[in-house]
Amino acid sequence: MGADAMSGWISRFPSLADVADPLLRSSLSAVRVMELPSGATVFRGGDPCRNYLLVLEGSVRVQKVSESGREILLYRVESGQSCILTTACLLAGEDYAAEAVTETPVRAVAIPLGLFHEAMGASRPFREFVFRAYAERITSLILLVEAVAFGRMDVRLARCLLERAGDGAELNTTHQDLATELGTAREVISRLLKEFERTGLVRLQRGRIILDDSAELGRIASGAGGNTP
Structure with a gap:
């Protein structure tokens, strides 16, 4: 990949875009851009880690699947973000312990293992970029563990419904999708x-949930109401 192509994708990562480090620029110019369709497996548990991944467009779901088939969403990697599980595997020299699946068509940069370690060893700006992204994601994972271990499920569900609906009053999802996410x-x-x-907060349709009382859902999401399942 030449400098022009590199300048196109690197603008998605502001903390890297202004770096003048010759080694870093040289390393980044050699990376390749991956294009994956929705529903594609990026990696599976037990796969070796060979690239540092940066998502340019789309969304990747990183999840852990138990032996019984139960899933839990660990986090999503979206435009301008890196995958911390990949970072951990590259730094520790270990295989993946979870799986990642694209939720939408995805374009991503794949920095080969050798170039990743070369840049980590010689480029302070690159190290800072990698560890800053890692630290931000670790914080969100700690919050996930706290929510799963200690959080009331009605509170978490109300919050999830409101977040996924955004400014709208409905969302297209299934009970299983919500269970996996939570x-x-x-x-x-x-x-x-x-x-x-039953209490008039939502209406359930096949593959769709309509929010009829977002204000009350917001009250439950704040922990001010509802019942623990």
Whole structure:
């Protein structure tokens, strides 16, 4: 990849865009851009880690799957972000311990293992970029562990519904998708959604949830109401 092509994707990462480090610029000019369709597996548990990944466009879901098939969403990697599981595997020389699947069509930069370690060893700006992104994601993972271990599921579900609906009043999703995202069983989510529907907070349709009382859902999401399942 030449300098012109590099300048195109590097603008997605402001902390790298202004770096004048010759080694870093040389290393980055050699990377390749991957294009993956929605639903593609980026890596699986047990796969070796060979590239440092930076997402340019789209969304990648990183999740852990138990032996029984139960899934929990660890985090998403979206435009302008890196995958901290990949970072951890590269630094430790270990294989992946989870899997990643594209949720949308994705364009991503793949920096080969050798170039990653070369830049980490010789370029302070690159090291700072890698560890800053790593630290930010570790914080979010700690919050996830706290929520799964200690959080009330009605609070987490209400918050999830509001976040995924955004400024709208409905979202296209399934009970299983929500259960996977919140790290619980589908039956728990279904029971809570039916209770939300009974009290007039939502309406449930096949593959769709309509929010009828976002204000009350917001109150529950803040921990001010609702019942622990």
